[in-house]
Amino acid sequence: MTATLTATSERVLTLNDVIAKYSHIPRLLILRIDAQIRGIHYTDQALSAVDPAIHQIYSRARHGIKEDESKQYPASLLLRDGSLIIASHTPLEKNPYLVDLVDGRLALVDNDEIIEFVELWEKPAYYELYTSSGIPMKDVVSARPQRLDLSSSTYCHFGAKHKGCKFCAIYPPDRKTVAARIKPQDITETIRAAISEPGRFSFIHITGGTKLGGKELLDAELEHYIETLQAIGENFSTKKFPCDVTTTAFSEKQLHRLYDETGIMAYTTDMEVLDEEKFNWICPGKSETIGYREWKKRLITAVGIFGRGYVGTGIVAGVELAKPFGFTSEDEALRSTLAEAEDLAANGVTTWGTVWKVLPGAEFRDQKGPSLEYCVRLAEGLYQLRVKYDLKVDFNDYRRCGNHPDADLSRLLK
Ligand code: SF4
Numbered sequence: 001m002t003a004t005l006t007a008t009s010e011r012v013l014t015l016n017d018v019i020a021k022y023s024h025i026p027r028l029l030i031l032r033i034d035a036q037i038r039g040i041h042y043t044d045q046a047l048s049a050v051d052p053a054i055h056q057i058y059s060r061a062r063h064g065i066k067e068d069e070s071k072q073y074p075a076s077l078l079l080r081d082g083s084l085i086i087a088s089h090t091p092l093e094k095n096p097y098l099v100d101l102v103d104g105r106l107a108l109v110d111n112d113e114i115i116e117f118v119e120l121w122e123k124p125a126y127y128e129l130y131t132s133s134g135i136p137m138k139d140v141v142s143a144r145p146q147r148l149d150l151s152s153s154t155y156c157h158f159g160a161k162h163k164g165c166k167f168c169a170i171y172p173p174d175r176k177t178v179a180a181r182i183k184p185q186d187i188t189e190t191i192r193a194a195i196s197e198p199g200r201f202s203f204i205h206i207t208g209g210t211k212l213g214g215k216e217l218l219d220a221e222l223e224h225y226i227e228t229l230q231a232i233g234e235n236f237s238t239k240k241f242p243c244d245v246t247t248t249a250f251s252e253k254q255l256h257r258l259y260d261e262t263g264i265m266a267y268t269t270d271m272e273v274l275d276e277e278k279f280n281w282i283c284p285g286k287s288e289t290i291g292y293r294e295w296k297k298r299l300i301t302a303v304g305i306f307g308r309g310y311v312g313t314g315i316v317a318g319v320e321l322a323k324p325f326g327f328t329s330e331d332e333a334l335r336s337t338l339a340e341a342e343d344l345a346a347n348g349v350t351t352w353g354t355v356w357k358v359l360p361g362a363e364f365r366d367q368k369g370p371s372l373e374y375c376v377r378l379a380e381g382l383y384q385l386r387v388k389y390d391l392k393v394d395f396n397d398y399r400r401c402g403n404h405p406d407a408d409l410s411r412l413l414k
Contacts, residue, residue: 012371012372012373013371013372013373014372015030015031015034015110015115015372017373018030018034018372018373018376019031021373022373022376022380025376025379025380025409026081026412028079028080028081028083028116029083029379029405029408029409029412030372030376031079031108031115031116032079032083032084032085032405032408033355033372033375033376033379033405034097034372035085035087035097035108036085036086036087036355036357037318037355037356037357037369037370037372037375038090038094038095038096038097038369039087039088039089039090039094039096039097039357040077040085040087040088040089040090040096040097040098040099040108041089041090041091041092041096041097041098041099042073042074042089042099043098043099043100043101045100045101046098046099046100046101046106047071047072047073048101049101049106049120050072050073050074050120052072052123053123054120054122054123055074055075055120055121055122055123056074056075056120056121056122056123056124056127056143057072057073057074057075057123058073058074058075073089074120074121075120075121076121077099077106077108077118077119077120077121078118078119078120078121078145079116079118080116080117080119082398083398083402083408084144084145084398084402084403085118086144086402086403087357088357088359097109097110097115098110099118102114102117105117106118106119106120121143121144121145122145123143124143124194124197124200124201125193125197126138126141126190126193126194126197127143129190129193131185131186131189131190132185132189133183133185133186135182135186137189137190137193137194140182140186140187140190141187141190141191141194143194143201144401144402145402146200146201146202146203146399146400147201147202147203147204147205147399147400147401147402148191148194148195148201148203148204148205149204149205149206149207150187150204150205150206150207150228150232151206151207151208152206152207152208152221152224152225152228152245153181153208153209153211153221153224154208154209155208155209155211156168156170156208156209156210156285157209157210157211157212157213157285158209158210158283158284158285158286158289159209159285161285163284163285163288164285164363165272165282165283165285165286165316166281166282166283166319166322166362166363166364167272167282167316167319167322167356167358167359167362167363167364168359168362169359169360169361169362169365170209181224184227184228184230184231185231187228187231187232188231188232188234188235191204191231191232191235192234192235195235202242202399202400203242203243203244203395203399203400204232204241204242204243204244205243205244205245205246205400205401206225206228206229206243206244206245206246207245207246207247208221208224210248210285210286211224211248212289216251216253216254217251217289218247218248218250218251218254219254221247221248222247222250222254222257222258225245225247225258225262226257226258226261226262229243229245229261229262229263229264230261230262232263233262233263236263238263239263240263240264240265241263241264241265242265242395243263243264243265243266244264244265244266244267244268244395244396245258245264245267245268246268246269246270246314247267247268247269248269248286248290249269249286249290249294249295249298249299250269250298250302251298252298252301252305255267255298255301255302255305255306256305259305259306265306265310265395266306266310266311266312266395266396267302267305267306267310267311267312268311268312268313268314268396269295269298269299269302269313270313270314270315271292271295271296271299271313271314271315271351272286272314272315272316272319273315273316273319273320274315274320274336274337274340274341274344274351275320275327275336275337275340276292276293277325278320278325278326278327279292280292281325282319282320282322282326296344299311299313299344299347299349300344300347300348300349302349303347303348303349307348308348308391309348309350309390309391309392309393310392310395311348311349311350312349312350312351312352312393312395312396313344313349313350313351313352314351314352314353314354314404315337315341315351315352315353315354316353316354316356317353317354317355317356317370317374317375317378317379317405318355318356318369318370318371318374318375318378319356319364319370320333320336320337321333321370321374322364322367323367323368330371330373330374330377333374334374334377334378334381337378337381338378338381338382338385341381341382341385342385342388342389345385345386345388345389345391346389348389348391350385350386350391350392350393351382351385352382352393352396352404352406352407353375353378353379353382353404353405353406354403354404355370355375355405356369356370357369375405376405378406379404379405379406379408379409380406380409381406382406383406383407383409383410386406386410393407393410397410397411398411
């Protein structure tokens with residue numbers, strides 16, 4: 001691929017440039033980051049290799065992306081080292097990698113060059129089953145290769161009030177429908193069926209949009225998580241089970257309830273952007289209701305309840321460079337973000353990044369995404385902080401999640 005020039009004539013490094021410059025970082029990890037930034041586009045030949053009887057598919061539009069509803073797109077891809085590419089089907093004009101059929105195998109292709117062969121995710125057995133109330137289990141709990149995912153809510157109060165995070169398209173403000181709340185019995189039955197498949201799942205993750213209501217701010221959200229977690233817990237004989245949640249930042253009292261009344265082992269609440277000024281601009285709902293400093297304080301409070309290394313925060317890697325109020329220099333963005341991540345790490349909170357993908361349904365839909373080199377440097381910096389402060393990431397690593405390049409490094413580097 002040819003290197004391009006930015007408006008300031010700064011040379012943007014290509015995939016091969018970055019692989020050569022950061023030779024201590026695994027090539028497949030760098031490729032994965034690039035595929036997340038650029039997205040992937042399935043050719044019709046590639047889609048002909050998708051067998052819904054075997055493979056996991058998405059059949060609905062996601063994140064505001066207009067997919068051809070007559071086609072069945074795969075959930076996502078696996079690389080040969082077992083890591084995941086969680087990337088969206090992206091229109092050709094956005095310069096995505098192609099996923100094409102080459103000699104009967106699926107491959108990532110760029111400029112007619114085969115970059116890597118890839119595989120599809122296999123569908124778990126419970127995807128064919130129904131709960132006793134007649135709901136397809138795949139609509140209750142979705143699957144990654146080794147993790148079960150529950151969405152506690154398909155609605156976000158911030159998005160509904162036009163105060164959503166500007167990179168987010170999961171809960172766009174113009175969303176007209178809200179899915180019916182799944183009943184606890186359906187959750188219990190689905191988790192039971194899923195974990196009965198030998199050797200497949202090792203972790204359960206729950207997240208959802210913000211719910212501000214209740215006696216205390218966020219009590220409605222807390223109650224929903226407790227109800228869902230107790231339904232899951234019906235399947236375990238131990239008090240704690242391998243599960244974490246990503247919620248809005250709960251108060252100390254709410255965190256104690258979450259820990260005491262459920263079986264979760266780890267807690268996450270996403271700050272998204274590690275800079276107060278940029279956070280206020282990019283996440284107006286979070287900023288106005290809780291605020292940057294209080295959010296950070298609540299994370300540190302959670303360490304006293306869940307333990308060092310069992311509290312994390314997610315950031316959207318690169319969104320701090322968005323225009324017009326983001327950082328104007330990658331070096332400055334990196335320095336500032338890692339300084340804040342270090343302050344959190346020193347207090348027992350681990351930070352991981354999800355590569356910012358510019359989504360058509362988001363307010364930031366017309367932005368330019370981060371450079372590959374920036375995302376690689378940030379992933380390495382976050383990984384090094386985890387080493388320095390001896391923080392584990394085993395509840396959110398390549399097996400459990402697979403969507404954080406920095407967490408992937410934890411199994412590969414010393
Ligand atoms: S809190 Fe922000 S990132 Fe999360 S669902 Fe709402 S708008 Fe999206």
